[in-house]
Amino acid sequence: MDIEAVCGASVPFYKMQGCGNDFVCVDNRALEIDPAAMPELVMAVCRKAFGVGADGMIFIDHAPAGSGLAYIWHFFNADGSRAEMCGNGSRCAARLAWLLGIAPARHTFGTDAGPIEAEVDEDSTQVTVLLTPPKDLRLNLEIEIEGRPFHLHSVNTGVPHVVAVMDHIEMVEVWKLGRAIRQHPAFAPAGTNANFISSEAHGSLSLRTYERGVEDETYACGTGAVASAIVARELGMTGEETEIITTGGEVLGVILRDGKTYLRGAAELVFQGVFYPQSLGIETD
Known part of the structure; x- marks a missing residue:
């Protein structure tokens, strides 16, 4: 049976967790999901039992040309609210970007709070991020x-x-x-x-x-x-x-x-898969 013929188009995702904070992560560079449509999708995907279930959702996207950033993210809490920053989420995003070959082990990416410098330990699951000044x-x-x-x-x-x-x-x-x-x-x-x-x-x-x-x-x-x-x-x-x-x-x-603030801890790729927006009540083109 053609599953997508029944359930609609699928969206690949990666489930990451950092010290128990769990996130559904999507590589949005090719998908090009409109940020305006993200909150509704986030609430459906992060909903426990009916969706994947998570504390939040991360969309990795292209950085503006000439910015010097490896990528930018769109970060959302489970309730669909956009957040400027998330410490555990930043470590998860950095390690996933390294695993997918989007960025080298040491890189800088963009958040709504400002640029975040990250260093992924290639021999463990540890990631250190330099956060924006408190x-x-x-x-x-x-x-x-x-x-x-x-x-x-x-x-x-x-x-x-x-x-x-x-x-x-x-x-x-x-x-x-x-x-x-x-x-x-x-x-x-x-x-x-x-x-x-x-x-x-x-x-x-x-x-x-x-x-x-x-x-x-x-x-x-x-x-x-x-x-x-x-x-x-x-x-x-x-x-x-x-x-x-x-x-x-x-x-x-x-x-x-x-005067600098560093956060270090594990970031684990737990599993990867696909979800079906149509099955979550999200209309797709």
């Missing part, structure tokens, strides 16, 4: 949640993040508290990601994150790990190099040196 650091903020004052800190590491230092993050109701912070008027209209950290042995941090756009706790968040490391250093909890233990149990490394 901005808007604010320490010792107080907001009110359910009638009680709550102490936190904020910084933009490509996307906005709030960081709260907790004694026992395993007891934090991340979905409830994270959602309240994400939607708090103090961070309107865009909202924010919410991170909860606690100190561990040897200067490491444990991290749990409620991600804007996913609207739930995720296994890891790269830009959230960087935000947490920045705040922890400012508070004297850590030094220039920090290991971040994520909810999924994997470790992200953050280096804050000479």
